[in-house]
Amino acid sequence: MAETMIPKATAKRLPLYYRYLNFLANSGTTKISSTELSEAVKVDSATIRRDFSYFGALGKRGYGYDVMDLLKFFKKILNQDRLTNVALVGVGNLGHALLNYNFRQANNIRISAGFDVNPDIAGTIQSGVPIYPMSDLADQLRQQQIEIVILTVPTDAAQGITDDLVKAGIKGIMNFTPLRISVPGYVRVQNVDLATELQTLIYFLDHYGPTLKDTDEDE
Numbered sequence: 191m192a193e194t195m196i197p198k199a200t201a202k203r204l205p206l207y208y209r210y211l212n213f214l215a216n217s218g219t220t221k222i223s224s225t226e227l228s229e230a231v232k233v234d235s236a237t238i239r240r241d242f243s244y245f246g247a248l249g250k251r252g253y254g255y256d257v258m259d260l261l262k263f264f265k266k267i268l269n270q271d272r273l274t275n276v277a278l279v280g281v282g283n284l285g286h287a288l289l290n291y292n293f294r295q296a297n298n299i300r301i302s303a304g305f306d307v308n309p310d311i312a313g314t315i316q317s318g319v320p321i322y323p324m325s326d327l328a329d330q331l332r333q334q335q336i337e338i339v340i341l342t343v344p345t346d347a348a349q350g351i352t353d354d355l356v357k358a359g360i361k362g363i364m365n366f367t368p369l370r371i372s373v374p375g376y377v378r379v380q381n382v383d384l385a386t387e388l389q390t391l392i393y394f395l396d397h398y399g400p401t402l403k404d405t406d407e408d409e
């Protein structure tokens with residue numbers, strides 16, 4: 191079946207819904223209205239209804255949403271019904287912090303391998319994750335069937351490593367470096383930049399004050 195193309199802003203909210211639905215299911219809640227969901231996740235109910243509408247009718251008017259149905263649905267959509275192994279390249283300050291965090295809240299994603307050029311780090315285990323030398327990159331990615339890499343290397347090394355990752359068959363890169371890396375069209379890049387996020391926050395506070403919600407709604 192063809193996948194529905196959903197807006198990026200909707201895609202970004204899916205993990206938020208999923209996390210809250212998990213919480214509800216664990217606390218024994220079986221039903222929730224869009225208003226209650228809206229208050230809990232701080233997304234207005236019209237946006238929630240529109241987000242959900244991309245996936246067909248998931249709730250009945252006047253009845254609300256069945257928590258287990260929604261949870262099952264989002265689990266599948268977000269691939270949370272299987273474990274996703276990701277790799278991390280560049281085990282420095284930021285890399286260590288990410289290894290240490292290792293997505294504990296999202297129990298179906300885990301960094302299962304790290305890579306670094308530094309011989310003092312390669313061959314060690316950091317926060318329970320084995321760190322390999324760069325010469326093992328392609329082999330390990332293939333053996334562990336890893337398709338997603340987190341890139342936390344210095345800027346000048348970013349493009350060269352990206353090219354190696356593409357050759358090794360990687361499909362997605364979460365790029366923490368400030369460089370806008372070039373990849374072929376079949377590889378997806380998600381850039382993460384805390385400075386930009388902070389600047390955006392400051393901009394919205396300066397221009398609209400603290401109460402505006404859903405600023406990325408129509409991205």
Ligand SMILES: NC(=O)c1ccc[n+]([C@@H]2O[C@H](COP(=O)([O-])OP(=O)(O)OC[C@H]3O[C@@H](n4cnc5c(N)ncnc54)[C@H](O)[C@@H]3O)[C@@H](O)[C@H]2O)c1
Pocket residue numbers: 279280281282283284285305306307308311324341342343344345347351365366367368382383384385
């Ligand atoms: N996106 C953000 O918000 C954000 C925040 C902080 C840092 N950063 C960026 O993240 C990157 C890492 O920052 P950091 O503070 O952890 O740096 P760092 O110097 O502490 O760590 C970099 C690591 O990469 C390794 N490395 C260097 N060249 C390599 C190569 N060719 N192959 C493999 N590994 C290599 C080094 O040995 C080191 O362990 C930088 O590009 C930095 O600008 C981004």
